[in-house]
Amino acid sequence: MTDQIPSKTHQTQLRLDYLAKGYASFINRLKQLFFNGYAGLVYLFLYAPIILLVVYSFNESRFPTYWTGFTLQWYRVLFDDHLVGAALKNTLIVATSSTIISTIIGTMIAIGVERYRFRTKPVVDGLLIMPIIIPDIAMAIMLLVFFKLIKMNLGLYTIIIAHVAFNISFVAIIVRARMATLGTAMEEAASDLYANEWQTFWRVTFPLLIPGILGGALFAFTLSLDDFVITNFTSGPGSTTLPVRIVGMTRRNITPEINALSTLMLISAMTLVPLSLWLQRRAKMS
Amino acid sequence: MAIEPRTRRERITLGVLLSPGLFWLIFFFALPFLLIFIYSFLDRGKFGGLVWEFQFDNYIRFADQLYIRIFIRSIIIAAITTVICLLIGYPMAYWMALQPSRTRNTLLLVIMLPFWTNFVIRTYAWRMILARQGQINQLLIALNIITKENAPTYLNTNGAVILGLIYIWLVAMILACYASITGLDRSLLEAAQDLFANPVRTFFRVTLPLTLPGIISGSILVFVPSFGAFVTPDMLGGGKADMIGNLISQQFGEASDWPFGSAISTILMVVMLFGTLLYFRGLRREKVQS
Numbered sequence: 001m002t003d004q005i006p007s008k009t010h011q012t013q014l015r016l017d018y019l020a021k022g023y024a025s026f027i028n029r030l031k032q033l034f035f036n037g038y039a040g041l042v043y044l045f046l047y048a049p050i051i052l053l054v055v056y057s058f059n060e061s062r063f064p065t066y067w068t069g070f071t072l073q074w075y076r077v078l079f080d081d082h083l084v085g086a087a088l089k090n091t092l093i094v095a096t097s098s099t100i101i102s103t104i105i106g107t108m109i110a111i112g113v114e115r116y117r118f119r120t121k122p123v124v125d126g127l128l129i130m131p132i133i134i135p136d137i138a139m140a141i142m143l144l145v146f147f148k149l150i151k152m153n154l155g156l157y158t159i160i161i162a163h164v165a166f167n168i169s170f171v172a173i174i175v176r177a178r179m180a181t182l183g184t185a186m187e188e189a190a191s192d193l194y195a196n197e198w199q200t201f202w203r204v205t206f207p208l209l210i211p212g213i214l215g216g217a218l219f220a221f222t223l224s225l226d227d228f229v230i231t232n233f234t235s236g237p238g239s240t241t242l243p244v245r246i247v248g249m250t251r252r253n254i255t256p257e258i259n260a261l262s263t264l265m266l267i268s269a270m271t272l273v274p275l276s277l278w279l280q281r282r283a284k285m286s
Numbered sequence: 287m288a289i290e291p292r293t294r295r296e297r298i299t300l301g302v303l304l305s306p307g308l309f310w311l312i313f314f315f316a317l318p319f320l321l322i323f324i325y326s327f328l329d330r331g332k333f334g335g336l337v338w339e340f341q342f343d344n345y346i347r348f349a350d351q352l353y354i355r356i357f358i359r360s361i362i363i364a365a366i367t368t369v370i371c372l373l374i375g376y377p378m379a380y381w382m383a384l385q386p387s388r389t390r391n392t393l394l395l396v397i398m399l400p401f402w403t404n405f406v407i408r409t410y411a412w413r414m415i416l417a418r419q420g421q422i423n424q425l426l427i428a429l430n431i432i433t434k435e436n437a438p439t440y441l442n443t444n445g446a447v448i449l450g451l452i453y454i455w456l457v458a459m460i461l462a463c464y465a466s467i468t469g470l471d472r473s474l475l476e477a478a479q480d481l482f483a484n485p486v487r488t489f490f491r492v493t494l495p496l497t498l499p500g501i502i503s504g505s506i507l508v509f510v511p512s513f514g515a516f517v518t519p520d521m522l523g524g525g526k527a528d529m530i531g532n533l534i535s536q537q538f539g540e541a542s543d544w545p546f547g548s549a550i551s552t553i554l555m556v557v558m559l560f561g562t563l564l565y566f567r568g569l570r571r572e573k574v575q576s
Contacts, residue, residue, distance in 0.1 A: 039381045042374060042456075046400050049411035049453070052421055056414065065419035109307030116300045117288040124304065127311045130319075133562050135514025137531040138322075138551045139315075141538050145325060145548070146318035165314040168307055197299075228406050229516050233538070243406040250410055250521065259414075262407040269403045274395065 050266060057259035064256045074260040084261060086238075087245040093156060094231070094241060095224040098163035103217040105164070106171025107209070113172070114179045131169045139166060140233035147234065154236030162234045163224045170223060171216035178212025211280050218276045222269075319555075325548035336544065344549035353533065353550075360529040363444060363519075364512035367451040371459040371508045372501065374452075379463035379500075383470075394464075401457040409521045412450050416440035416522070442524035450518040455511065459504040466500025506565050510558055530554055 056064035060071040078084060113124055131139065143162045144154075152158060186208065190200040228243040235244060242265065249258050291297045326344055329337040347353070382393050400408065415421045418439040426432045440446050470493065478488040494501075516531030523529070530550065537547025 035377075035381050035384075039378060042378045043396065045453075046397070046457070049408065049415055050400060050403070052415060053407070053411040063419070064414050065417065066424070105306045105310060108303045112300055112303030112307075115288060115303075116291050116296070118291065118300065124308065127308070127316060130559075131311075131315055133510070133558055134555050135511065135516075135531065135558060137514055137516045137534050138555050141534060141547060141551055142318035142322045143314065144538060145321055145544065146314070149321065161314055164310060168310060172307070222402060226404050226406075243404060246406050246410065247517070247521070250413060254414065254417075258410060262404075262410060265407060266403050270399055273399070273402045277395075 053259055054263045054266065057256050057263045059256050059259075062255055064254065064259050074256040077255075077257050078260045078264075081257070083240075084242075084245060087240045087242045090156060090159075090239055091225060091241040091243075094159050094163060095221050098160050098167055098224050099217055099221045101160070102164045102167035102171050102220050103213060106168040106216060106220075107175050107213050109168065110172040110175035110179065111205075111209075114176050128169050128172055131166045132173070136227075136229035140230040143230065144233045154234060155239045156235075158234045158236070159231050159239060159241070162230050163227065166230065167220040167223060170219050171213075174216035174219060175209065175212045178209055178215070182208055214276070214280050218273075218280070222273070225269075322548045322551055325545050326552045328545045328548075330543045330545050344546045345553075347546060348549060348553065356528055356533050357530055357553075359444070359527070360513055360515075360531075363448055363451070363527075363529060364509050364515075367448050367455065367512045368459075368505050368509045370448070370452055371456050372463075372505060375456055375459035375504065376463050376501070379460050379467050382460075382464055383467040394461075397457055397460060405454050406517060406521075408453060409450055409518055412446070412453060413441065413521055416446055416449075441522060442526040444523070444527045446522040447515075447519045447527045447529070450522045451508075451512045451515060454518065455508040458507040462504030462507055463497065463500045466497040466503075470496055502565065502568060506561065510561065514554060514558065 056067075057074055058070050058072065059067055060069035060073075061067075109124075109128070113121065113128070139162075143158070143165070147154060147158050186204050187200055190204045191197075195203065226243065227241075228247060231241050232244050232247070235241065240248070242261075246258060246261065249255075249261075289296075291300045325336070327340045327342065329339050329341060329343065331337050348357075382390060382397075385393060416439070417423075418437055418441075420440075422440065423432065423437040427434055427437065432438075474492055474496070475488060478492045483491065513529075514531055515529055516535060519527050519529045519532055520535075523532075525532075531554075534547050534550050534554070537543045537550065541547075
């Protein structure tokens with residue numbers, strides 16, 4: 001008797017369990033579906049504007065609004081636009097030189113601060129972090145006021161000086177992070193093997209730092225290409241960069257030429273950044 | 287490990303390493319910073335020049351209703367942006383953390399790609415979409431919700447500025463939350479479940495408090511640049527949704543009132559530095575506790 005009744009309840013229990021399990025997995029499925037859909041929407045939000053921007057660069061109409069037909073004429077207009085050409089040249093000059101200068105200076109100060117202990121270190125730390133914290137607009141106007149005070153003509157030099165001033169901090173932060181993860185074991189081993197300081201640095205420390213330095217340089221280059229606010233206030237006539245040019249173009253009239261320019265800039269960023277990330281990872285592994 | 291420079295040689299090495307960076311930061315950051323601070327106490331001359339006479343008028347002037355309104359609007363816009371970024375970004379980061387580790391890196395890269403592209407371009411995209419003849423209205427007309435005649439423009443509103451800021455800074459929030467959610471100890475969640483806490487309770491009593499550092503750093507990463515924003519309100523607000531950044535820029539442009547502009551910049555920087563200081567102190571306390 002005690003055998004039968006439990007077995008019967010056992011059966012219903014099993015059935016109920018089965019149902020409950022089915023229900024639970026159904027709910028889980030639903031939750032997963034909902035979550036995936038949600039993530040899809042977020043990706044859509046991030047990418048839809050970019051895709052629309054690209055699509056309307058091929059619009060035949062003079063405006064990037066109603067779709068009238070496919071054309072490549074805006075790219076032709078863009079290549080004939082000598083102002084854009086000049087802006088591209090300026091952008092590359094500014095980004096390359098400010099990246100080189102800030103990578104060298106930033107790496108040096110990072111090594112100094114990370115390697116040595118000294119009394120004024122908190123001051124140096126504060127000075128390094130400040131350009132990252134304060135808003136672009138404040139940095140832009142303080143440099144403008146300063147350049148005007150020392151009567152320096154605004155132009156490519158002032159833009160490069162300004163870009164180096166904010167890039168040093170970012171390079172230093174990235175290189176310091178790399179140094180902190182490395183530790184000193186390798187260097188100690190080198191000096192145990194009678195390498196002098198100079199040899200130890202160039203043969204051991206520097207090669208190990210390369211991924212951090214490359215990462216810092218990439219970040220500096222991207223920030224420099226991206227910057228509008230600080231460049232806008234520290235540039236003079238004839239030293240416009242691409243972001244400044246784009247904002248200027250949107251103030252006049254909006255044509256698909258801006259879309260064409262944006263598309264080319266998007267494509268270069270979207271191929272260059274993953275490429276350099278991949279190169280960095282390779283450098284880190286070897 | 288950091289070492290004390292003992293020998294003369296080591297001291298020289300340290301000096302050589304630090305001096306170019308210090309030179310640059312002192313000349314092209316610290317001095318301009320001080321200059322702005324000094325200018326903020328000066329008076330504007332009749333023709334936009336400077337009068338070297340110390341006074342607090344510029345700060346008193348900021349207390350005007352007009353400027354206070356812009357200041358408060360900046361705070362509200364930045365706060366709404368931050369809250370919406372958190373509400374969208376946190377579940378997104380949670381979803382990403384739940385994916386198998388192989389796909390996670392790809393998902394991260396796909397999230398970060400828009401972040402790496404020029405933000406002027408991304409803001410311009412919204413200017414195109416939100417215009418009267420833009421793609422949103424085209425969609426609404428196609429769906430017969432509105433007609434071509436009464437299509438509104440979404441540009442030059444607070445909403446457009448908030449949308450633009452969310453678009454630019456959402457990724458920062460997702461990345462910050464993602465970092466703290468992946469660091470979460472899963473066994474604690476299982477323990478909560480074993481103790482019969484329902485999922486909602488588990489989330490609010492365990493998950494949320496443990497990922498609070500990510501939420502805080504994400505919020506600061508979004509709030510600080512939103513508060514000091516200049517390009518987004520300029521391009522999407524069109525002078526009708528001015529924020530403090532635009533106010534500063536006007537003083538160095540049309541208004542040509544450098545001392546007043548310097549005073550507003552000083553106020554802005556003090557707010558930012560104070561906020562970040564609070565954040566670092568919070569982080570340190572967090573570290574001490576764990």
